[in-house]
Amino acid sequence: MILNEEAREFLKKKFSKMRREVPIYVFFKKGVNDKYNEFCIQLMKELSEVTPKIRVEVHEIGGELSKRYKVDRSPTVLIDPERYWIRFIGAPAGEEGRSLIETILRVSKDDSGLSQESRRILSELKEERHVMVFVTPACPYCPGQVLNAFSCAIENRKVKAECIESEENIDLAEEYGVGAVPHTVVNGVTTSIGLQPEDEFVRDLLHLRPYHEHREVIEEREEEEEIIETDLLIIGAGPAGLTAAIYASRAGMNPIVIEKEVVGGLVKLTPSIENYPGFERIAGKSLVELMRRQAEKYAHIHENEEAIEIKVGKKIEVVTTRGIYLANAVIAAMGTRPKKLGVRGEEEYYGKGVSYCATCDGYLYKGKRAIVVGGGNTALTDALYLKSIGVDVKIVHRRNEFRAEKYLRDAIQREEIPQMMSSVIKEIRGDGRRVKEVLVENLETGERREIKTEAVFIAIGHEPNSEILREIGVKCDEKGFVIVDNRQRTNIPRIYAAGDITGGVMQIATAVAEGAVAAITSFEDTYKPYWREWGE
Template identity: 45%
Template structure:
């Protein structure tokens, strides 16, 4: 720990408040130089002041406290608009604000009730930076549909989002809560909690998977939600589908825009574009680059966040040019390149698609009129489909080691599967300090030899020739029931968590609804140019099946974009009719 910040911790305890920021010459930087340069540029446009109050305890060995103080001090030096104030946990100000945990960081507490409980390590820092921009602008950034729903709120809400440093989905969920607190400061307070730093608080709410959103003491949601869905569940304190069904039964469904139905398009923006890409994974991003460079105006939509499955891949070792790179870092490289050309809109799912002279695509916020559409919708995790799996999802059952691994440090978990994903997850969990056992239904792995060698080197045990028959537990996972695939015998094995990595299911439902032909496994059927059976509709990436690798997704995305360009210049389907 820096001696400079040890002194300041002591000073903060002696005095009630410390607001003085160290000068750059005397400052020991926490943020790397490259990051400082980038932040300084983006912070130059902050329109208003942002007060960040930092509350820390008196333990000089608390590295989270040290990080929080240093991080905010760095930001204050990079942006004159950021006004830091440092307080002790036993100060009068801490009592006034109701702060009891260390570290806690508050944003403009005289205007809003927005707090980060825990140091904004890892991915949480993204939400922290976004909060600075939103608070500075004094605007929520919510869509009109979300604002309309939130205007119906008539009681106090205090959404608490639990996250972890390795969860790429968590910042967007935290941002949902923060936006609501800015839009309705009279009724909404937002809290983003680092679940890893506060295990007792996490245990109190049964956090087993992140993002975990506690809307109130009794209602919770697991996973990243589209903005409109988050607002519906915040207001209604019930599942969005249930809320929509109730309103429809009463004749009150009026297009709330939760991403669950088309609804009304009144007041939404209409955008014309040449190519609309559905999905911002490697295939969608590469397609955007190639399409724009070919002269096609391109918009990319994703119902979640940019990157797809790569975002939650701990380490990528087989992408040309990168011998060893974290999945999230590779996504940053790809998305940064794509953003130089195309518009990318995250957290915007598609409600409806209509074929016509222009392909009409409806989202909760926009209507897009496109000359062509590319499905790069990827695939979702395949489930075990056994008793207990759904019941214990978020309570010990997980499909994302990057997201939830931190929760299980020092505990015993099973990784189910035998491919690259399963072995990569097992190695990642072991690196986090989790006791891991791999369960595989065969007597050999199908994963790359390099991963198998790493598993052996790490001494990770494997239960061969076994399938999970049931996930067992009470309020959370306690173990699994295994069946030997050779003898048929069953046995119960205790585990605190189960990470499922048994493959993927293509996200092809909307394509099928449009009339696109599918393969027997549900993947979209394409020719070698990535054309589907419907003119001006293309597909690429994991949704077309085959070898699901990052490099093949990138290649198919580029191919699809070039096919779209060629067809829009000289329509292939018109040639076919005249032949």
């Protein structure tokens, strides 16, 4: 059994919103990916047991039906193939379970769930588009990109959308040069690497080239953007943002949470957490899911929606990729992003061996060589994870000792992972398609060596996502972290900050605490504005 009782109860509630029957066809070929075939067949049968509105058929590849639907890879899952070209090539396991469930719901309603602007853009599409989104089971960003593709296929029948599991389809992944996920290919052309906001994805689909190549000629939006008023807008859905939503709602506010990517932030990428009270050990994505379920009871959470501008007036106006919010207060909990090395070859080979997410892309390098750059908790955690899934990994660190916690240092020694200390990468080299080697310099001796590798995972720290705050005059320190008082207030009234964006120790526990404080403070200030004492 794949679905436990808790999962079945959760899905019963989700599927109660289905409006019509959704047929699902599973195709398989004996002797090819057998364990994934069995998983697919069993999962779909269990889903059909949860609700009578899911009808499952299982067929062997080679029969008339597989020829009719042009299926030649095992396993392949088709969702309502008479109406839509929506398919999983490879088992929808791990994170892709989310995109599977959401797609079934949207298909049952024949509603893409896209914004009005995205629908308008797609209505201009007159030619067919074949979209392939390459994924791995552990990538938390992949389901969002898959949903972008599947939603477009629901909205416009000229779009054919496929989610391709890279490990089960290595030949396809190599053919399209997949080195990081999600990797999106449209009509044979790579249009993006990484999760895109919905509007970017739709425009790429229309223009058949990457967003950055056509954004300067994008016309102004023709339709008036939706304006949403709310007590409190929380930007960011990591532990700080989710906690703020819970506390704000319980205080009597009506919070809305928007998230540029997916709920959970960097926590979702952590394989194992052992220092969060109440859990001796828990996977990051499991902890995030618990937080998410609780927060959703108190607030609306909008994923894949980026805040792009803030304006301070009588109310605080926040312009996003989907609309405009007018809020009495804003909590900024946008967190951080990985730092870059800044060496030759890093940009050129991003997605071709250079990665900032071992959890997302590690599966692509099983049985291959990889280098992890860094010496903190993230770097050592990445190295241990890569070793555990069969990657031949080495660590390169610029200092002569690691700064990570002792239990991680001990684990590295126990696993006998090779280390190149007091060393830095000077250049990342390849053949134009893939990383082939790195040039490493020993800082003590000056010696330079060429190290053969297929991947470079960079984990040298993080920098804050505070740009839109700095643009309106929010004070930040020299590294860009937001400066707050002991109540999480910034220097601009009604704007608060919480979590990693404020710097400090940057732990889950402190992010949760800051989120709670920010929510309580915003509530109190809304009803008793402290700044009025200044004569404002």
